[in-house]
Amino acid sequence: MKAVMKKNRFLAALYQYRVAYVYIAPFFILFTIFNLFPMAYGFFLSFFRWDGLSAMHFNGLNNYINLFKDVLFWKALRNTLFIGIIAHIPILLGGLVLAYILNSKLVKGQNIFKTIYFMPMVTSSVAITIIFQNLFGFNYGLINWFLSLFGEAPINWLGGDGSLIKVAVIVMFAWKWVGWNMVIYLAGMQGISNDIYEAAAIDGANHTQIVFRILIPLLKPIILFTLIQSTIGMFNLFTEPFVLTGSSWTGGTNNGGLTLMIYLLNKAPQGGTLYGYASAVAYVITIMIVIISVFLNTVMADKDPMGGGKKKGRRNRA
Amino acid sequence: MKTLLLIIAIAAVVLIILARTGAVGKKVALYVILLMIAFIMLLPFYMMFVMSTLKTNEIYSFPPILTFGSNLAENFKNMTAAVNLPRAFLNSCIVTFCYVILVLFFCSIGGYAFSVYDFPGKNLLFAILLGTMMIPATASMIPWFIMMSKFGWINDYKALIIPSCANAFGIFWMRQYCQNNVPKALMEAARIDGCSEWTIFFHVIAPILKPAYASLGIMNFVNQWNEFTQALLILRKEKYYTLPLLLRSMVSDRGNDYGAIMLASTCAVLPLLIAFLSASKFFMDGLTAGAVKE
Numbered sequence: 001m002k003a004v005m006k007k008n009r010f011l012a013a014l015y016q017y018r019v020a021y022v023y024i025a026p027f028f029i030l031f032t033i034f035n036l037f038p039m040a041y042g043f044f045l046s047f048f049r050w051d052g053l054s055a056m057h058f059n060g061l062n063n064y065i066n067l068f069k070d071v072l073f074w075k076a077l078r079n080t081l082f083i084g085i086i087a088h089i090p091i092l093l094g095g096l097v098l099a100y101i102l103n104s105k106l107v108k109g110q111n112i113f114k115t116i117y118f119m120p121m122v123t124s125s126v127a128i129t130i131i132f133q134n135l136f137g138f139n140y141g142l143i144n145w146f147l148s149l150f151g152e153a154p155i156n157w158l159g160g161d162g163s164l165i166k167v168a169v170i171v172m173f174a175w176k177w178v179g180w181n182m183v184i185y186l187a188g189m190q191g192i193s194n195d196i197y198e199a200a201a202i203d204g205a206n207h208t209q210i211v212f213r214i215l216i217p218l219l220k221p222i223i224l225f226t227l228i229q230s231t232i233g234m235f236n237l238f239t240e241p242f243v244l245t246g247s248s249w250t251g252g253t254n255n256g257g258l259t260l261m262i263y264l265l266n267k268a269p270q271g272g273t274l275y276g277y278a279s280a281v282a283y284v285i286t287i288m289i290v291i292i293s294v295f296l297n298t299v300m301a302d303k304d305p306m307g308g309g310k311k312k313g314r315r316n317r318a
Numbered sequence: 319m320k321t322l323l324l325i326i327a328i329a330a331v332v333l334i335i336l337a338r339t340g341a342v343g344k345k346v347a348l349y350v351i352l353l354m355i356a357f358i359m360l361l362p363f364y365m366m367f368v369m370s371t372l373k374t375n376e377i378y379s380f381p382p383i384l385t386f387g388s389n390l391a392e393n394f395k396n397m398t399a400a401v402n403l404p405r406a407f408l409n410s411c412i413v414t415f416c417y418v419i420l421v422l423f424f425c426s427i428g429g430y431a432f433s434v435y436d437f438p439g440k441n442l443l444f445a446i447l448l449g450t451m452m453i454p455a456t457a458s459m460i461p462w463f464i465m466m467s468k469f470g471w472i473n474d475y476k477a478l479i480i481p482s483c484a485n486a487f488g489i490f491w492m493r494q495y496c497q498n499n500v501p502k503a504l505m506e507a508a509r510i511d512g513c514s515e516w517t518i519f520f521h522v523i524a525p526i527l528k529p530a531y532a533s534l535g536i537m538n539f540v541n542q543w544n545e546f547t548q549a550l551l552i553l554r555k556e557k558y559y560t561l562p563l564l565l566r567s568m569v570s571d572r573g574n575d576y577g578a579i580m581l582a583s584t585c586a587v588l589p590l591l592i593a594f595l596s597a598s599k600f601f602m603d604g605l606t607a608g609a610v611k612e
Contacts, residue, residue: 010438017437019515023427024443027484031450034481038461039453045461052464094355101352106345115598116356119363121605122594124544126562127583130569131362134369134576140378142365148381150322179359183602184609225609232454239546239562247570261547264456269463269551278460286457293452 046280051273063280073281075255076263083169083259084234090174091230092223095181100211102182103189114186117179128176129243133158136168136244158244162256169241169257177233181226188222189215224300228293235289236261260285363591370581377576389577397578403585405557406564409475413549413560414542417479421538422531424484429492430523434500444493451486463551477552478545488534491608495530496523536604543590561586 014021046064049057067073098117102110120128135142136157144154157164192215200210216223241257242248249266251258264285265271268278337347365384369377372387397403431437432444462481471477500523508518546562553559559567565586568579594601 013438017435020431020435020437020440023431024489026424027428027447027486027489028443030481030484031486034462034465035450035453035455035458038458038465041461041464042457042459052467098352098355101348104348106341107348107352111599113352113356114602115595116359118598118602119359119591119594122540122544122590122601123363123587124546124562124565126544126546126565127366127587128362130565130579130583131366131369133569134377134580135362135365137378140380140382142361142382145381147322150325152319152322175359175362178355180606184606187606222609229609235454236456236547243566243569247566264459265547265551268460269467275460275464282456282458282460286454289454289456290452 042279042282045276046283048276049274050276052268052275053273056276059276063277064284066277067280067284072255072258073263076251076258076260079166079251079255079257080234080237080259080261083166083173083237084231087170087173087177087234088227088230091177091181092227094174094178095185095226096216096219096223098178098182099185099189100215102186114179114183117182119179120176121180125176125239126243128172129240132168132172132175133244159253162251162253165241165245165252165257168244169237172240172244173237177230181230184222184226185219188219192218220300224296227296227300231292231296232289235285238262238265363587366580366584366587370577370584372577372580374574374576377580390581393577393581396575397581397585400575400578401564401568401582402557403564403582406559406561407586409558410543410560413475413478413545414539416475417483417542418535418538420479420483421485421488422535425488425534426492426524426527426531427519428484428489429494430496430500430519430527432489432493433496434502434505447486447489451490466552471552473553473555473558475558478542478548487608488538491534492527492530495527499526499530532600533604533607536601537608540590540601540605 045056047059047061049059049063098113101107102113107113134140136144138144138154138156138159141157143157144152148154155164157168196214196218197210200214205213237259238261241251241259242262245252245257248257249262249271251262260281264278264281267274267281269275333347333350336343338344368384368386370393371390372383373389373392376383376387376389432440432447466472466477469477504522505518508522513521544562545560546566549560549563550566553563556564556567565579565583568582
């Protein structure tokens with residue numbers, strides 16, 4: 001009897017709040033159909049050989065084994081990691097330094113500089129890549145012309161043995177993202193109250209100490225956020241190398257610009273119809289993203305001299 | 319490389335010495351750094367504008383021409399002959415506006431529901447929602463494409479609009495805003511006045527949410543306007559191309575009329591760039607809102 005009443009009360013509550021369920025239903029329905037189901041299906045598919053039309057063949061772990069045996073996969077992974085790791089130096093350091101300069105009271109025109117640095121973020125990657133393709137041109141590009149002013153021989157950035165395509169991608173990546181990071185870091189720095197600097201200065205901390213002992217630790221959650229974002233961006237890096245190499249599905253000369261995403265889409269659906277194999281690649285990429293995100297989270301969370309909870313609160317209030 | 323590196327090193331040393339000479343020197347050094355980077359950021363844009371006024375053989379000349387030419391009209395004629403830019407512009411508008419409107423609608427009602435109603439299972443459902451944000455979309459990419467082709471959504475904008483229009487981040491973002499800005503007393507008052515829950519949302523709550531709509535709208539607008547990978551997979555026919563796809567097809571499929579290509583790039587980039595420059599603070603706040611406020 002009691003159970004029935006309880007059940008009725010529960011149903012009554014569900015009915016009373018039916019509006020709320022209707023409001024949140026679209027997300028859960030769409031997510032189930034377009035994300036959850038495909039994700040599960042992709043895992044299932046990664047153990048099969050399937051061309052999208054004929055019958056599926058169970059393939060066991062062969063997709064994964066072949067993947068790890070494929071020289072091109074390792075090349076794509078190396079390229080992606082190389083581009084990602086090197087490009088992080090300018091966007092992290094550059095972003096921090098520029099934000100620090102703009103945050104100091106010495107310079108004016110903060111908004112003008114911010115606006116200029118942020119411009120690439122609202123610009124289509126394809127258009128950016130087309131311009132850079134021209135700037136990196138062998139016999140006519142602006143960059144080789146600039147180098148020639150210093151007596152350098154022209155460099156074949158996009159051709160040659162293909163190894164410099166990565167450099168071009170890194171330059172573009174850094175050019176595009178430094179402003180984004182800078183604006184985020186600047187917002188974080190402006191959220192730190194002046195009292196903290198003053199207190200530190202009274203305690204006799206010098207400039208370097210203030211930067212490394214106070215500013216950087218306080219910005220850590222924001223830095224972590226940008227790092228995880230750009231890590232995901234790195235693994236999904238596709239447009240820039242793809243357009244830069246003239247829509248090459250193999251990453252240009254010697255696969256110099258082959259990234260994981262180009263490799264994946266070249267297996268299916270664009271280049272070929274190896275749907276099972278491509279699903280396996282997608283899963284491997286996903287697992288790498290998760291591992292790196294977790295790793296960054298633990299590494300950044302460990303050393304925390306100021307107490308994580310407090311500083312979060314301070315930043316959010318600001 | 320040696321001379322170049324040497325010059326860079328000397329410049330760096332000069333800047334450091336300058337910064338050490340006192341307040342004025344420091345100021346000058348900082349401005350030099352800022353202006354140099356600003357120059358590097360602006361240069362590609364400037365070159366794009368310049369090249370869209372040059373003849374193709376002038377673009378390929380060495381040393382590069384750095385000032386505006388006189389071939390704009392000719393490039394425009396070639397461009398309109400080669401591609402249907404207004405059509406691509408319209409396509410981009412259709413995809414982006416439909417997407418943004420749906421995102422704003424679904425995310426605001428979802429976020430609002432999570433914020434003001436205490437329905438059974440709320441905490442669990444919200445935890446699930448947050449959890450979904452941690453999963454990278456890469457895992458579902460291939461089956462997503464298979465699904466779209468089974469639905470017959472290849473060459474259909476629905477494939478770009480529907481799947482992600484009620485996204486977890488937007489709901490989370492709207493919930494945060496509602497919690498800080500929607501007074502429950504207001505809802506109670508409206509309820510006593512006999513408003514239905516729908517009316518309360520659309521007439522009382524939605525106007526309060528305007529700033530949140532603006533940020534979320536900008537964020538999604540810019541991303542969707544510049545979206546490339548998904549569009550490349552879905553839109554196979556030229557009449558459906560959005561602007562990024564059209565630009566790519568001009569470079570890779572049509573040979574090398576670079577003057578026309580640069581002009582098309584300029585036309586594709588300019589609307590959003592002008593909007594950005596005229597309301598840059600608004601754009602920057604909107605685009606980085608998710609990052610700064612968590």
